[in-house]
Amino acid sequence: MSNVKKKRWGDRKEGRLVRGVEPLNKFEPFIMIERNDSTNYYEGSFSIEKTEKYIRRKREDGLKGFGMMHVFIASYIRTVSQHPALNRFVSGQRIYKRNNIQVVLTVKRQMRADAPETTIKVDFEPTDTAFDVYRKMSDSINFIKHGEEDNNTEKVAAALMKIPRVILKFAVRVIKIMDYFDLLPASLLAASPFHGSMIVTNLGSLGIQPIYHHLYNFGNLPVFVAFGSKRRCAELQDDGTVAVKRYVDFKCTLDERICDGYYYARAFKTMKHLMSNPAELDNPPETVLEDID
Secondary structure, eight states: OTTOOOOOTTOOSSEEEOOSSOHHHHHHHHHSOSGGGSEEEEEEEEEOHHHHHHHHHHHHTTOTTOOHHHHHHHHHHHHHHHOGGGGEEEETTEEEEESSEEEEEEEESSSSTTSOEEEEEEEEOTTOOHHHHHHHHHHHHHHHHHOSSOOHHHHHHHHHTTSOHHHHHHHHHHHHHHHHTTOSOHHHHHHOTTSSSEEEEEGGGGTOOOOOOOOOSSSOOOEEEEEEEEEEEEEEOTTSOEEEEEEEEEEEEEETTSSOHHHHHHHHHHHHHHHHSGGGGGSOOSOOOOOOO
């Protein structure tokens, strides 16, 4: 994990309590108790003229399968390195900053309609480059697609589904209480797709435009991002001519308790710039900003 410091009273296994936020921000989780009580929505788009050329170059350099998902995740990680409050989460009605950057995504074992889906969770560092993202994602995806065994998430789900449903309903309540007080074992947190920095889905691979996906009240994922297929747009230029531009749209569902609207706006401006200028992701950031304690 990155930047892990000595655990203090009030810290959790996966993050440090943010003590420096304003009293009103500390009070918000007691008013907006569930994530669906505190959901905001954001949609944006970015030009892919440079992005498509960048992806082609990466594939020519031997990065097989390098695509828009890698650019998207690398851009998000770089954005977190400059806007660290984006990597906060709310648990037990308190605001924490996560120890590392954990991205959750859904993967089909095979590209068939009847193929089973599973989730993977990949740990990243704020200094990761586009190549680092590609390498870590490839390792995780190859393990899922070519491994014979289920991953930890599937094993936990399979074990829980052996419990009679009445007892399972009670067991889930117990798990939620344990999560509230940070009593869940680290192994379960590592397997849970509901605990992480961000969950992302590539609907462009299905040939459709993005949707607003709900946040989960269980766990502590504060951001759900979906991006869609490429689209063309005719735009009037300064000289009076019309040019056809290519864009990708994305939609975000956000937990507003982790930071304010101004902070989110600045973060997404940074992210859109990076996605349109991905060559900047080839090198680590010059500086990594730390969140307040």
